[in-house]
Amino acid sequence: QQQVKQSPQSLIVQKGGISIINCAYENTAFDYFPWYQQFPGKGPALLIAIRPDVSEKKEGRFTISFNKSAKQFSLHIMDSQPGDSATYFCAASRRGGNKLTFGTGTQLKVEL
């Protein structure tokens, strides 16, 4: 059973557009929500992360929106570029150094 559900599975966005990826979780013990970017054959790279005490966090072109009551969070990539084409994973973990539980991933393609 997938504890973190991610959508869409794949996404095509035009250059300069906004890419939006959504995740939902069930386990209310989760309190740390990172997003990772992964290129083929490479390790996941940490993009941005949020804790439930804030509803939004922005770093450059990347923004996480967090809705605690709905148990949902999303990644927005503004001004999407072809170099952003990669697989994006949301994840969640509990306080106390626990494992990351990943979503199923979204393959993003940014077209010229």
Add this chain to the structure above:
Amino acid sequence: AAGVIQSPRHLIKEKRETATLKCYPIPRHDTVYWYQQGPGQDPQFLISFYEKMQSDKGSIPDRFSAQQFSDYHSELNMSSLELGDSALYFCASSPDREGEQYFGPGTRLTVT
């Protein structure tokens, strides 16, 4: 900045053989995590160590074992290899049990 180092990067083994994967965390990181990622899959947590002690265990087969040494590097030992063990194996390190996890480049294991 220093990153997580994994060796070897590629490994080809035959069924029933043994493999050892090594992970060198970012300096001053005392927590290490191991993940397995099958083709087109999200990373699945295997095992973690904090201050050289096992701290959490996921869906790691009994044929696999791991440890963290006094210099904080970690090794994942895999015995009686099966075709289904073919995957990317990632190590991630963290500065503490509640910190961000930074992934290495991975070891691609192919079992023939």
